[in-house]
Amino acid sequence: MKRYSQLAQTLGQRIEQGLYRPGDRLPSVRTLSEEYGVSISTVQQAYRVLEDSGLVEPRPKSGYFVPERRHIPALPAMTRPAQRPVEISQWDQVLEQVRSAPGGELVQLGRGTPDIASPSLRPMQRAMANAARRTDLRSLGYEGIQGSLPLREQISRLMLDSGCQVPPSELVITTGCQEALAVTLRAICQPGDIVAIDSPSFHGAMQALKAHGLKALEIPTDPANGVSLEALELAMEQWPVKLILLTPNCNNPLGYIMPDARKRALLNLAQCYDVPILEDDVYGELAYCYPRPRSIKSFDTDDRVLLASSFSKTVAPGLRTGWVAPGRYLDRILHFKYIASGTCAPQPQMALAEFVGGGHYEPHIRRMRAQYQRHRDLMSDWVYRYFPEGTRASRPQGGFMLWVELAPEFDSVRLNQLLRSEGVQVAAGNIFSASGKYRNCLRMNYSNRELARIEEAVRKVGAGATALTADLRRLAESEPA
Amino acid sequence: MKRYSQLAQTLGQRIEQGLYRPGDRLPSVRTLSEEYGVSISTVQQAYRVLEDSGLVEPRPKSGYFVPERRHIPALPAMTRPAQRPVEISQWDQVLEQVRSAPGGELVQLGRGTPDIASPSLRPMQRAMANAARRTDLRSLGYEGIQGSLPLREQISRLMLDSGCQVPPSELVITTGCQEALAVTLRAICQPGDIVAIDSPSFHGAMQALKAHGLKALEIPTDPANGVSLEALELAMEQWPVKLILLTPNCNNPLGYIMPDARKRALLNLAQCYDVPILEDDVYGELAYCYPRPRSIKSFDTDDRVLLASSFSKTVAPGLRTGWVAPGRYLDRILHFKYIASGTCAPQPQMALAEFVGGGHYEPHIRRMRAQYQRHRDLMSDWVYRYFPEGTRASRPQGGFMLWVELAPEFDSVRLNQLLRSEGVQVAAGNIFSASGKYRNCLRMNYSNRELARIEEAVRKVGAGATALTADLRRLAESEPA
Known part of the structure; x- marks a missing residue:
């Protein structure tokens, strides 16, 4: 770890522990430089890191301060959805929301659009231009149905961060995470089947359930810890659940990260009832903690977890490039992917492989x-x-x-x-x-x-x-x- | 019409009518120039047009000749598929075919890849690079679910050539024609429904039937004129057909163009039995005749035809840009498109709008x-x-x-x-x-x-x-x- 990172961590811990209180003035750059025997610029860098993470704020001509405590609204209570399988309603409003083109005055x-104006995306733009320039049109042909190997190699490497060892040969590139979800639902479930989901839950996944004639069994969910395992077990005892569909990391819309112990317990439950899990990890890389949280799939011992993700939230949604790591269901997923939209466009895949492989992603x-x-x-x-x-x-x-x-x-x-x-x-x-x-x-x-x-x-x-x-x-x- | 086009047409007709026979030497450039009172270069241009369409061949230092009659194998007879609804088999071989990445030694x-090495695609490559360069990342966001308006405007204009007046507001951009087909099947049919199809028929469409739990009712098809209307009517009398799925123009795999009178008759039949038609027009623009053949949709009076197409065969499959003109089913199609893969990638759409709008497509x-x-x-x-x-x-x-x-x-x-x-x-x-x-x-x-x-x-x-x-x-x- 670099010296400024170490210093930033030390100071950050002191603020978090309350050694410096909201409104306090922090030690001057010179003081810290002397105290820790580091250069002025190292201290300045450390303060910039703390400023970036919101732990300190600079005031002109006065130095660095601990920000006044922000007011934090109370958390909502555990949700209480109807605990029986239901057909999904609410399409009209979803349509209204997604039909309107973005931009304009509104x-x-x-x-669900991420910040796509960040300067750190400039290399991505270059990679797109390179892909367009380099390809002498040959890349405009059909890719293999599994998608670009160089990109799958990069994804396989990134997945190590979440504790997953998935070789490129066990990944399938999709048109965003939405297609990964839709294809998986088709591959695993028959119309009329019951799918257990966290609640509230991403509307796109629920509309996919609706489209496939599946019923949703909404499970009470805690806004800090995720789905109630007790309620899920009760539901699985009572109903023939065919699939568990969850977003355990940086949940949409609740934002929680399910603790690792609960991820393990959830997997055990799925094994007991012999049910596959569809894990939506599309926000997992955007966890505020480092290293990023583990996925349920990283605990998987019998290949029952299908992990779906994409670069839509981490890089840009307009690339329409996602993936699924389907475990034991690879062949079925390939079949349904072929039917849904054939292969994926090669150019965004080339560009992403260059962006990630070139060290710009991290x-x-x-x-x-x-x-x-x-x-x-x-x-x-x-x-x-x-x-x-x-x-x-x-x-x-x-x-x-x-x-x-x-x-x-x-x-x-x-x-x-x-x-x-x-x-x-x-x-x-x-x-x-x-x-x-x-x-x-x-x-x-x-x-x-x-x-x-x-x-x-x-x-x-x-x-x-x-x-x-x-x-x-x-x-x-x-x-x- | 330009003078060289007129001359080319006149000469072409004479060859087709047998006035010049295979092996004959055609009049010299000078002779024609004098006979028709046009410049040498006009005659040369006319010969180039005829050469491009294979009607004449130049021989060094001897002039232009009618090519020796090529040997033409006899046409296959009318097909005789099983005339009852069947579930679709044959996935393994399709998988084998689509799973392998293209290129290599094989x-x-x-x-089904078109020629993507044509120099006439160079402007498309520039358009891709422009789209990548011009967009300052904003275009990497989510498009509206219907897709890029400038591209829909161009498609609407192109569709006039097939006799269709479809405003941009009634088009939905899809991930290739495959997604247009898959989304339409989902929007129109319920699992177990029967779909009447021409036979032989595109394997991707059939696999989509299979994936959606639909049964195929294969209709005998004539390799020169298309599906037998008599057999289709009999089938519709006998079975509750929910949808007719056809490729009437430049059929895949048979290559026929269904005569206009038969297109009309087919539409009448669909109206009598109140069944929608899904018309796959993905090869329609590649008809060897000019102007291109009309679509069934162009005869449609009650918005029951859903026309699916794409730029995959005309420009490049790797753009993964198709569309559907869903007639009265627009809202349902938007719903299922949203579920299948969300929006389409904006950059290929921008590039295609530039390529077509810039006059490079024709x-x-x-x-x-x-x-x-x-x-x-x-x-x-x-x-x-x-x-x-x-x-x-x-x-x-x-x-x-x-x-x-x-x-x-x-x-x-x-x-x-x-x-x-x-x-x-x-x-x-x-x-x-x-x-x-x-x-x-x-x-x-x-x-x-x-x-x-x-x-x-x-x-x-x-x-x-x-x-x-x-x-x-x-x-x-x-x-x-």
């Missing part, structure tokens, strides 16, 4: 993790400041989405209608439930680097939510009991 | 049509020369595939095993049937510009086929009756 806090990801962590704190603070009193919010451990829970009578679908004239949209909570629950919740994206614009948007959402809550309360009071 | 006559297509038509004649000739006597072959009116029918006892699966050591593969006929028929047939691709290499490969296939036929006959004779 601030789309509801979308620094980019480190930068994004720090940025998103900082933004999480800001967004939590804004929710505390601008939303009605009593609003709860998730405490994401990775990714770039905040889940917000308002009073039970709140209605995020109506809020979105009100916000249209304000030029802001959020993701209404009910699209994250198979049965239309969580209408009193919403999800907001904090990836965007234009912080002033985002704060203004959140302020508008908060004002709208406050007004709507007051309206709904008045209405409730005026109605005869 | 000459893959069985693949000259490229004209060039490809002429090249494929020339290659068709060569390939037919090689089949006549190198294959066993009595071998029949299709007479494609567009595209770049030849369908070859051998003696009834022939086995193309065994042929492929024999050819492995020779470094050649063809597409075995049985993957084009839901019930494993056409084992005595095979399909070969003639898009490749390396003609000497392809002729050598066809020679090897022919030699292998001859040897195998003799073996099989000997075996049959030695068996007790």
Whole structure:
């Protein structure tokens, strides 16, 4: 570890342990340089690292300070979905959300787009141009159905970080993670089958269940630790569950990381009931901790976990490049991938192999993790400041989405209608439930680097939510009991 | 029409009408220049057009000649598939064919790859590089689910050539035509439903039927005129057909163009029985005639035709950019597209919009049509020369595939095993049937510009086929009756 990293870690621990308190002035650069026997520039670098992770803030001409404690909304309680298999509703609103092209005047806090304006993505742009230039059109032919070998080699290497040893020959490139999920559901389940899912759960996965005629069995989920294993076991005793579909790392929309012990326990449960697990790891690389958390697949001893992921959240969604590590189901996955869309486009795969293989991925990801962590704190603070009193919010451990829970009578679908004239949209909570629950919740994206614009948007959402809550309360009071 | 085009047309008609016979020397450039009162260079241009379409051939220092009549194998008879709904078999061989990465030593006559080495594709390469360069990463975000508007505008314009007036708002971009087919099947049919298809039929479409739990009802098909309408009507009387899936233009694998009157009659039939039609037009732009043939959709009066197509065969498959014009089913298609793979990658769409909008598509297509038509004649000739006597072959009116029918006892699966050591593969006929028929047939691709290499490969296939036929006959004779 470099000296400035060591120093940053030491100082960071002291702040976290409370040796320096919010509002305290930290030792000057000169003092630390003398105390630790390091150069001025090493201390400056250490402070920059701490600044990047939001632990210190510089004040002009006064030095570095521990930021005033941000206000953190309370966590939502364990969710309580309907614990029986249900068909998935809510398509119309999802369609409305995904049909609109991005950009324009609307601030789309509801979308799952990462920050794609980061300078650390410049090498990716070069790699795309190289791929376009280098290829003399031959690369415009059909790839093999498994996808580019050089890219699969890079993915195989990256997966080591999550504790997985998956050779390139056991990976299949897909059109984003969405295709990995859709293809897996087709390969494993028959129409009418029951799939156990965490709740709330990614709307794209649920719509895939719907499209394949599958039923969702929503399992109560704790916003800090993930799906309730007790509830899952009860559900598996009661119903013929064919597949468990989860996002254990940097969950969308709740942001938790399931502790390793619980990942192991979940795998044991799946083994007992002989059920495969589809693990969505699309946000796993964006965990704020280092090293990144392990995947359930890394504990897998009998190849029953299918891990789906993509570069959509870590690099750019427009590359439409994801993958699945299907374990024992490789042949079935290849079949359904071929049927779904044939092979994947070679050029983005070439470019990604160059970007990752050229050593640009890791620094980019480190930068994004720090940025998103900082933004999480800001967004939590804004929710505390601008939303009605009593609003709860998730405490994401990775990714770039905040889940917000308002009073039970709140209605995020109506809020979105009100916000249209304000030029802001959020993701209404009910699209994250198979049965239309969580209408009193919403999800907001904090990836965007234009912080002033985002704060203004959140302020508008908060004002709208406050007004709507007051309206709904008045209405409730005026109605005869 | 330009003067050289007029002259080329006049001369072409005379050759077709037999005024000039195979082997005849055509009038000299000077003679024609005087006869028609046009410049020398106009005559030279007209001869170049005729040369491109294979109607004349230059001989050094002797002038232009009508080529010797090539030998044309007889057409196969009307096909006779099992006329009852069947589940689709034959996945293993399809997997083998699509799993292998292209290139290497193997000459893959069985693949559906167009010529992607044409100089007329150079502007496409520039457009790809431009798209990569111009986009400052913003284009790496999520597109709207319907896909790029500028590209849809270009597609809408191109579709006018097939007689279709479809506004950009009624088009959905997909990951190649395969996704358009797969998404449509999901949107229209429920598992267990019966789909009527031409026979032989594209294996990718059939595998999509299989994946969705649908049954195929194969309809007898004439290698010159397409599906038998009488047989189709009988089938629809007898079975609850939910969808008709056809490739009426430049059919894969048979190469026919269904006459317009029959397209109309087919549409009437679909209206009578109130069944939607899924029209695969992926080869329609590669018809050897000009203007290109009309689509069934162009006759559609009640929006029941879903037209699926792509740039995979006309520009390059590696772009993975197709589309569907879903008529009255737009909302359902958007839903299932979202579920299947989310949005499509923006960069290939930007590049294609530039390529088509910049006027590079039409000259490229004209060039490809002429090249494929020339290659068709060569390939037919090689089949006549190198294959066993009595071998029949299709007479494609567009595209770049030849369908070859051998003696009834022939086995193309065994042929492929024999050819492995020779470094050649063809597409075995049985993957084009839901019930494993056409084992005595095979399909070969003639898009490749390396003609000497392809002729050598066809020679090897022919030699292998001859040897195998003799073996099989000997075996049959030695068996007790």
